[in-house]
Amino acid sequence: xxxxxxxxxxxxxxxxPAIYRIRTSVDSARGKLPLSAATLRNAASGDLxxxxxxxxxxxxxEDVLREQVLILSTSGGLRxxxxxxxxxxxxxxxxxLDALVRVAAEExxxxxxxxxxxxxxxxxxGRTQGTSGMMDSLAYRNDAAILFRRLxxxxxxxxxxxxxxxxxxxxxxxxxxxxxTDMPCVVVPGGVTLPPKRAEDLGRIQSIGARFARAEVSLDxxxxxxxxxxxxxxxxxxxxxxxxxxxxxSEALGLSLPHAALxxxxxxxxxxxxxxxxxxxxxxxxxxxxxxxxxTPESLHNAMTLHAAFGGSTNLLLHLPAIAHAAGLDRPTVxxxxxxxxxxxxxxxxxxxxxxxxxxxxxFHAGGVPEVMLHLRELGLLHLEVQTxxxxxxxxxxxxxxxxxxxxxxxxxxxEQENIDPADVIYSxxxxxxxxxxxxxxxxxxxxxxxxxxxxxxxxxxxLLDGEGVFRMTGPACVFTSEPAAxxxxxxxxxxxxxxxxxxxxxxxxxxxxxxxxVTAALKYLSWGKTxxxxxxxxxxGVSTGVCIGHVGPEALAGGPIGKxxxxxxxxxxxxxxxxxxEVNVVxxxxxxxxxxxxxxxxxxxxRRPLRSDLAPQTHLPDDTRLWAALQxxxxxxxxxxxxxxxxxxxKIR
Numbered sequence: 028x029x030x031x032x033x034x035x036x037x038x039x040x041x042x043x044p045a046i047y048r049i050r051t052s053v054d055s056a057r058g059k060l061p062l063s064a065a066t067l068r069n070a071a072s073g074d075l076x077x078x079x080x081x082x083x084x085x086x087x088x089e090d091v092l093r094e095q096v097l098i099l100s101t102s103g104g105l106r107x108x109x110x111x112x113x114x115x116x117x118x119x120x121x122x123x124l125d126a127l128v129r130v131a132a133e134e135x136x137x138x139x140x141x142x143x144x145x146x147x148x149x150x151x152x153g154r155t156q157g158t159s160g161m162m163d164s165l166a167y168r169n170d171a172a173i174l175f176r177r178l179x180x181x182x183x184x185x186x187x188x189x190x191x192x193x194x195x196x197x198x199x200x201x202x203x204x205x206x207x208t209d210m211p212c213v214v215v216p217g218g219v220t221l222p223p224k225r226a227e228d229l230g231r232i233q234s235i236g237a238r239f240a241r242a243e244v245s246l247d248x249x250x251x252x253x254x255x256x257x258x259x260x261x262x263x264x265x266x267x268x269x270x271x272x273x274x275x276x277s278e279a280l281g282l283s284l285p286h287a288a289l290x291x292x293x294x295x296x297x298x299x300x301x302x303x304x305x306x307x308x309x310x311x312x313x314x315x316x317x318x319x320x321x322x323t324p325e326s327l328h329n330a331m332t333l334h335a336a337f338g339g340s341t342n343l344l345l346h347l348p349a350i351a352h353a354a355g356l357d358r359p360t361v362x363x364x365x366x367x368x369x370x371x372x373x374x375x376x377x378x379x380x381x382x383x384x385x386x387x388x389x390x391f392h393a394g395g396v397p398e399v400m401l402h403l404r405e406l407g408l409l410h411l412e413v414q415t416x417x418x419x420x421x422x423x424x425x426x427x428x429x430x431x432x433x434x435x436x437x438x439x440x441x442x443e444q445e446n447i448d449p450a451d452v453i454y455s456x457x458x459x460x461x462x463x464x465x466x467x468x469x470x471x472x473x474x475x476x477x478x479x480x481x482x483x484x485x486x487x488x489x490x491l492l493d494g495e496g497v498f499r500m501t502g503p504a505c506v507f508t509s510e511p512a513a514x515x516x517x518x519x520x521x522x523x524x525x526x527x528x529x530x531x532x533x534x535x536x537x538x539x540x541x542x543x544x545x546v547t548a549a550l551k552y553l554s555w556g557k558t559x560x561x562x563x564x565x566x567x568x569g570v571s572t573g574v575c576i577g578h579v580g581p582e583a584l585a586g587g588p589i590g591k592x593x594x595x596x597x598x599x600x601x602x603x604x605x606x607x608x609x610e611v612n613v614v615x616x617x618x619x620x621x622x623x624x625x626x627x628x629x630x631x632x633x634x635r636r637p638l639r640s641d642l643a644p645q646t647h648l649p650d651d652t653r654l655w656a657a658l659q660x661x662x663x664x665x666x667x668x669x670x671x672x673x674x675x676x677x678x679k680i681r
Contacts, residue, residue, distance in 0.1 A: 106123075532582075
């Protein structure tokens with residue numbers, strides 16, 4: 028602490044005489060609420076008491092009966108009018124959202140509505156990496172969605188909802204809440220932080236500890252870069268991680284206005300988007316266009332298509348099924364994801380996949396979601412007839428975008444300020460092929476993961492591929508039952524080039540399915556890290572890249588064969604980035620000759636071998652998360668979106 032507290036008496040007794048100038052009652056507001064006799068006779072007592080409360084909060088009597096509009100957000104922290112912090116938020120992604128709430132509320136008032144605002148703040152996955160806080164990360168999403176839904180139902184006179192959110196769990200939770208209603212709803216994505224001119228990006232900086240431990244950076248460099256990497260006070264991180272991908276998905280679903288995703292936080296264009304979203308919400312209300320008219324099987328398909336075209340975070344394999352479930356739609360299956368990724372080319376060159384590491388706000392300037400959609404429209408990959416929150420179809424939105432002044436001017440700004448050709452950020456399909464971009468995700472099979480696993484295959488270093496675009500690796504297993512043990516081994520030098528790290532007991536039952544970005548970032552940015560592969564029953568940060576195979580099912584603590592692997596087992600990985608196919612197998616044990624190695628031998632080995640004796644949930648796994656893990660496991664597990672399926676749970680109880 029900067030200041031020591033010496034006088035204990037100051038805690039018990041104040042020295043401020045003003046505390047005794049205290050009122051015992053006050054004059055009430057003057058005027059009369061415009062209540063009719065019929066209202067007084069027939070309205071619920073809660074409606075009348077609500078009007079009393081509205082007057083008590085300073086609403087003019089004549090405004091109390093205006094149409095109520097609810098603004099929900101994930102806003103966190105407390106700022107002065109100047110923008111400086113009084114109390115910090117958990118992260119920049121929600122720290123400036125109060126400005127969007129204010130602009131939207133003022134516009135709603137101007138248009139004759141009565142806005143209410145509610146808040147459910149969200150955690151920072153970056154802040155909790157490598158800590159026990161990560162055990163609450165994925166479980167938080169369902170809790171937040173429940174709270175948002177309860178807040179919506181707790182304002183029973185509200186006619187429509189504006190949702191303002193930005194980051195990894197808050198924005199998926201917001202979408203899960205809104206699509207469960209039958210009201211007009213609009214999502215305002217919280218935007219992205221501006222990148223620093225002369226510092227590491229927010230993905231790379233998270234590996235600074237590992238690089239320092241291996242003497243790849245100096246102490247002075249680490250001190251300087253950690254101060255400079257977060258260059259602005261608002262918005263999601265400036266890479267296409269889970270936060271940014273969720274914004275893309277919101278717009279692709281039709282829940283956000285065209286060209287809303289990835290707006291630079293704090294800028295006028297960002298505030299303007301919130302203002303126009305408020306107008307759009309009232310327009311939907313007047314036309315009685317519900318969120319149920321917008322989120323349909325066709326718009327869900329569009330969202331999956333955009334995920335593939337952007338090369339988005341694998342965490343959306345958890346979130347999109349959850350959004351579909353909340354909307355009462357069929358959840359997309361692995362087969363659905365495979366079919367989409369087989370058809371859809373990746374078109375966006377952005378952090379972390381590249382090939383050029385552009386920050387996400389450059390994608391916004393290059394045209395963002397609607398620009399990518401123009402290319403996908405040419406390929407016939409979109410459902411163009413779907414309704415969107417603009418009040419128009421997707422086809423009409425794209426017709427506007429194609430000829431808009433906004434499109435032309437923002438592209439010019441990117442070229443003039445950064446000397447970057449927008450066509451080098453968002454590629455045409457032909458240019459993407461020329462640059463060697465491959466589709467986003469592959470779902471390998473194999474004896475390690477009978478129920479499936481996933482790799483963001485587009486992010487495998489091209490130098491590791493053969494002439495056919497196939498990654499092949501055979502190496503010894505280094506097994507870890509916790510992420511702290513894995514990162515400690517990397518820092519100490521116990522993990523070597525050519526090793527295959529197997530990180531277990533961090534699936535839902537083990538740790539709430541924590542992210543492993545502390546490990547994957549170290550492997551990405553250490554000079555030799557790309558020669559090491561990682562296989563885990565946990566999940567990855569959206570900014571993770573490399574040979575990282577996750578979501579392995581069944582997880583170790585559910586009896587999966589991954590929980591039988593021991594140090595020295597020989598593992599063979601084969602990923603075909605072009606065909607989107609692959610296998611991950613144990614092929615033998617330590618000491619086997621090359622001629623003895625085969626998936627069949629490995630299958631026999633795993634079948635005969637018992638589970639490891641050291642399998643256990645992570646220390647300090649919260650009971651709240653244990654309950655979440657059990658409920659989502661009954662409801663279809665992680666491949667079903669880690670949701671609560673009430674009917675399945677009740678049937679299990681019965």
